[in-house]
Amino acid sequence: MSKSYLTKVICLECNREFEFHPGLDHCPKCGGAWLDARYDYETVAKIWQNGLSGRIKSLWRYLELLPLVNSDKIVSMGEGTTPLVRATKIERRLGHPSIFIKDERQSPTSSFKDRQAAVASTAMVEAGVQECVLASTGNAAAAYSAYCARADIKLWVFLTSLVPAAKMREAALYGAEVIKVTGTYDQAKKVAADFAARRGIHLDKGAKSIPGKESMKTVAFEIAEELARQLSASGDGATAGPFWRAPDWYIQAVSGGIGPLGVHKGFEELYKMGLIDRVPKIGIIQVKGCAPMVRAFVANQPKAEPVVPETRITVLSTGAPGLGYELLYQANQTYGGNMLDVTDEEAFEAMHLLAKTEGYSVEPATAVAFAGLDKLIQQGIIKPNETVVINCSGHTFPVEKHIMDEEEVLDVRLSQADKVAPGVPIDGLGAALQRLDEQVTTIVVIDDNPMDSRLIRRLLQARKPYRVFEANGAIEGLKIIKERLPDLVVSDLTMPEMDGFTLLEELKRDPLTANIPVIVVSAKDLTSEDEQRLAGQTSSIWLKGSFSTQDLVEHVVNTLSGNEDDNGTSVTSRSLEDTQELEPVSVISSPGPEIVPSETKKVVLIEDNPMDARLISRILEMSRPLEIKKVHAGQDAIKVINEEEPDLIVLDLLIPDKDGFEILAELKQDEKLDAIPVVVITSKDLSEAEKQLLIFNDIASMWQKGKFDRQKLIAHIEAQLK
Numbered sequence: 001m002s003k004s005y006l007t008k009v010i011c012l013e014c015n016r017e018f019e020f021h022p023g024l025d026h027c028p029k030c031g032g033a034w035l036d037a038r039y040d041y042e043t044v045a046k047i048w049q050n051g052l053s054g055r056i057k058s059l060w061r062y063l064e065l066l067p068l069v070n071s072d073k074i075v076s077m078g079e080g081t082t083p084l085v086r087a088t089k090i091e092r093r094l095g096h097p098s099i100f101i102k103d104e105r106q107s108p109t110s111s112f113k114d115r116q117a118a119v120a121s122t123a124m125v126e127a128g129v130q131e132c133v134l135a136s137t138g139n140a141a142a143a144y145s146a147y148c149a150r151a152d153i154k155l156w157v158f159l160t161s162l163v164p165a166a167k168m169r170e171a172a173l174y175g176a177e178v179i180k181v182t183g184t185y186d187q188a189k190k191v192a193a194d195f196a197a198r199r200g201i202h203l204d205k206g207a208k209s210i211p212g213k214e215s216m217k218t219v220a221f222e223i224a225e226e227l228a229r230q231l232s233a234s235g236d237g238a239t240a241g242p243f244w245r246a247p248d249w250y251i252q253a254v255s256g257g258i259g260p261l262g263v264h265k266g267f268e269e270l271y272k273m274g275l276i277d278r279v280p281k282i283g284i285i286q287v288k289g290c291a292p293m294v295r296a297f298v299a300n301q302p303k304a305e306p307v308v309p310e311t312r313i314t315v316l317s318t319g320a321p322g323l324g325y326e327l328l329y330q331a332n333q334t335y336g337g338n339m340l341d342v343t344d345e346e347a348f349e350a351m352h353l354l355a356k357t358e359g360y361s362v363e364p365a366t367a368v369a370f371a372g373l374d375k376l377i378q379q380g381i382i383k384p385n386e387t388v389v390i391n392c393s394g395h396t397f398p399v400e401k402h403i404m405d406e407e408e409v410l411d412v413r414l415s416q417a418d419k420v421a422p423g424v425p426i427d428g429l430g431a432a433l434q435r436l437d438e439q440v441t442t443i444v445v446i447d448d449n450p451m452d453s454r455l456i457r458r459l460l461q462a463r464k465p466y467r468v469f470e471a472n473g474a475i476e477g478l479k480i481i482k483e484r485l486p487d488l489v490v491s492d493l494t495m496p497e498m499d500g501f502t503l504l505e506e507l508k509r510d511p512l513t514a515n516i517p518v519i520v521v522s523a524k525d526l527t528s529e530d531e532q533r534l535a536g537q538t539s540s541i542w543l544k545g546s547f548s549t550q551d552l553v554e555h556v557v558n559t560l561s562g563n564e565d566d567n568g569t570s571v572t573s574r575s576l577e578d579t580q581e582l583e584p585v586s587v588i589s590s591p592g593p594e595i596v597p598s599e600t601k602k603v604v605l606i607e608d609n610p611m612d613a614r615l616i617s618r619i620l621e622m623s624r625p626l627e628i629k630k631v632h633a634g635q636d637a638i639k640v641i642n643e644e645e646p647d648l649i650v651l652d653l654l655i656p657d658k659d660g661f662e663i664l665a666e667l668k669q670d671e672k673l674d675a676i677p678v679v680v681i682t683s684k685d686l687s688e689a690e691k692q693l694l695i696f697n698d699i700a701s702m703w704q705k706g707k708f709d710r711q712k713l714i715a716h717i718e719a720q721l722k
């Protein structure tokens with residue numbers, strides 16, 4: 001598509017308007033995340049009025065009303081254009097003549113969330129986002145995992161522990177990092193948001209986001225096209241437009257409400273473009289154990305109170321729908337519709353009946369809609385002459401235990417006290433997130449002796465909840481390293497097939513692995529030639545038989561937490577339990593003080609999060625050899641800068657004990673320090689005033705964590721250090 005028809009964006013929280021650009025995910029005026037895209041409907045109406053025959057068979061046939069700027073980057077598996085099938089058995093059973101099933105099970109990952117994943121991953125590719133965090137009740141996780149795999153986006157999915165293990169395994173199968181949060185879905189969302197903010201990773205904002213809601217409009221467009229085709233073919237076309245026709249009702253099982261919000265918007269757009277003669281009424285069906293929308297609707301309230309979900313149907317467990325409900329309530333007030341709930345048991349019954357009568361096997365969340373349809377018809381809310389479309393939203397593929405191990409799933413447990421009520425701040429969150437940082441820390445241990453690798457792995461895991469992968473050879477090790485991009489490698493030197501020297505060279509050759517620290521453990525007495533080969537390639541070298549494994553473990557922990565112990569020289573004192581070890585000698589060999597070439601520039605990196613500090617230094621070092629001094633406490637920053645007299649300062653803004661703005665202000669007061677260029681890398685969303693303050697402080701540049709282009713940052717650092 002050469003032209004975008006998207007004309008403007010409206011913030012649904014403050015009603016202000018602004019321009020669209022890829023990656024836009026909050027209102028620049030109020031910071032709100034509920035955004036809505038608007039298009040040039042007049043022009044699109046002219047293009048669409050005679051139908052879209054001949055177009056591609058996927059949801060991308062509706063490109064004009066999708067939030068895209070460049071159609072070259074579409075991430076697609078042929079999602080959309082799912083069948084619309086007459087539900088003859090249900091029609092007969094309920095004595096209702098016109099019911100259609102929109103079979104969304106026939107999507108790439110078997111649920112309608114594929115639409116959202118396709119459009120959201122495409123939007124991420126357009127915006128240059130390479131890493132994403134998502135909280136999900138299950139199906140969005142599978143959908144996003146598949147599409148992000150396809151789009152080369154690293155995905156972190158946060159699921160509640162109540163989500164069936166099969167769904168977690170499925171996400172893991174696609175290579176996503178799966179994090180299981182023991183708590184409600186609303187709490188998992190909070191943990192995910194905090195995790196994303198701390199690491200500066202793009203957070204998917206679901207129904208609030210432009211790609212999310214826009215993607216679901218395609219359900220409406222497809223229904224309208226297909227209904228026109230089927231009804232005119234069946235001779236029932238008296239009132240049908242030749243190309244587009246709206247049903248009277250759209251029914252869906254609802255959790256957060258992205259489906260009905262998008263579908264409603266899609267129909268409303270068709271209506272405003274004069275392509276259909278009515279906007280369907282929306283039938284929202286929730287499960288009784290988690291029905292905040294229904295509760296509010298029955299009480300005729302425009303806002304919903306959050307609830308703590310109590311249902312086995314976890315896919316529908318959004319307890320706090322927020323503005324989503326308010327928007328659906330407004331649609332209901334304008335165009336009619338209904339909201340009602342069904343019990344878990346009613347849903348299970350509907351599930352059996354649907355399979356046995358229509359031949360549709362669905363998951364319980366979908367069956368909720370079918371149980372609700374019965375009620376809407378039986379209670380006379382849906383009138384006999386009204387055409388109904390029901391969303392057959394999904395049926396997950398069960399990834400059996402033997403296919404995917406649950407070891408892949410990371411567990412985050414909030415303390416009992418945290419589970420009090422929705423909306424209440426979560427106290428244990430800080431501790432849980434701290435632990436999560438360790439849980440996502442990945443180490444690969446390579447040793448041809450399985451006893452040695454297992455010992456190192458066990459000791460490491462006894463110390464911290466790291467993810468440790470063992471490889472019993474360098475070839476296998478290299479494969480795991482390329483797949484996992486670990487935070488650290490511990491490798492033996494003498495191994496059959498491929499030795500440690502070659503492994504190190506292979507790692508250095510690939511820019512993705514070149515900066516992963518490698519600790520070498522060797523049984524071999526190193527010749528001076530060996531030492532030369534290793535120089536600059538390893539983080540430290542340990543000679544087997546001359547140290548305790550416990551010391552090695554401490555060194556690994558220190559290296560990973562950023563408390564570098566100078567290549568193992570200042571190892572903590574050994575405890576008595578270390579008798580399991582080889583030989584209690586305290587000699588720890590290291591490559592000796594690294595010789596710093598004269599052109600090596602100095603950088604002081606001020607970053608409180610050790611994981612981020614490590615990642616940033618790795619990226620910085622891709623530009624050239626650097627001597628990087630990491631400072632984790634804001635209090636120490638000025639002292640270290642004075643001592644080191646660096647060529648460049650890299651500064652985080654959110655440091656708990658003393659923030660980046662204070663540090664900048666102090667630098668400004670000293671003429672010598674003020675001359676050092678400062679590069680700010682932060683996850684903080686800056687207010688206008690803060691941006692002005694950074695400009696006033698004359699920083700060299702500002703980079704948003706998780707969103708910047710590494711190559712650009714590297715080039716910029718190069719330029720600063722010239």
Ligand SMILES: Cc1ncc(COP(=O)(O)O)c(C=O)c1O
Nearest residue numbers: 139254255256257258259393394
């Ligand atoms: C199969 C299935 N049906 C229904 C829903 C509820 O959809 P919504 O997010 O639109 O409320 C979901 C949500 O995850 C789902 O996976």
Ligand SMILES: [Zn+2]
Nearest residue numbers: 011014027030
């Ligand atoms: Zn706003």
